[in-house]
Amino acid sequence: MEKPAYASAPAIPGTSAASGTGTCSSTSRPIEESLARVIAQRWVNDEYCHLVVEPTARALEVQPGQFFNLLCPSPDEGELWLRRPQSIYRIDKPNGRLEFLYKVVGRGTRGLSTLKAGQDLNMVGPLGVGFKVDPAWKHVVVLGRGVGLATLGPISQMARANGIGVTAILSARTPDLAMGADLFSQAGEVIKVVDADGSSSVDNVRSILERLIAAGRADAFFTCGSNRLLAVMKDLGARHGIPGQAAMEQVMACGLGPCYICVRTFNVNGRQELKRVCVEGPVFDLQECL
Secondary structure (H helix, E strand, O other): OOOOOOOOOOOOOOOOHHHHOOOOOOOOOOEEEEEEEEEEEOOOOOOOOEEEEEOOOOHHHOOOEEEEEEEOOOOOOOOOOOOOOEEEEEEEEOEEEEEEEOOOOOHHHHHHOOOOOOOOEEEEEEEEEEOOOOOOOOEEEEEEEEEEHHHHHHHHHHHHHHHOEEEEEEOOOHHHHHOOOOHHHHOOEEEEEEEEOOOHHHHHHHHHHHHHOOOOOEEEEEEOOOHHHHHHHHHHHHHOOOOOOEOOOOOOOOOOOOOOOEEEEEEOOOEEEEEEEEHHOOEHHHEEEE
């Protein structure tokens, strides 16, 4: 089988290129193209896959909220011309692992789902601006829906590692799609809200957030995956002076900035500005998001 051609010589875990010898160490490169060995992949349900890889040392330095642009295998006889951006679901530094939780929706992610243990995944990254935490915070709230839940996994890990309590509100169509409860429960309380019983309604989520604010358990907000839930957090954040950060989802091509495919409009100091989600985000101040 002919080996694929890459834009550069990818760094490979366990080789000199990945261990820091040569002209540039792996941790000094802001972005690298690398090959990550697939450790495991499984279908979580009918829509989502959970992928575990062994990355290079540089890739393992990814921060919560950042992403990688993945070179997905083609699922058919056609070619895939563009990489697919995927945020990190879990950063497991002790075991040298990165985990992705992604929804299979098109040719790229279908191709990604065909990877098996022992194969290599070509990744470019880490890319973008990630989440940040303030050591003064005592308790934060993360609110995600659908595939946005995966993006919020690492910030929950980071908050817990900094001694900050976490309440995770997981929104989905059905209970089996409110994924990651095991990961979020390691950081704090988990509240599932789903369409099936109406608990995911905007009014109910607003009530939950208001109770957390009244109880002093909302020093900061984090959200991803739903414009209507983002709007609720943005409104409550503005009313109560609660800072927030949102990871924005957007179609991307290059993931590096030049193509301008991922431009969105943001409200910055009362003015509307265009920003590229891939390099000036994907994490933005909650109050700037439209």
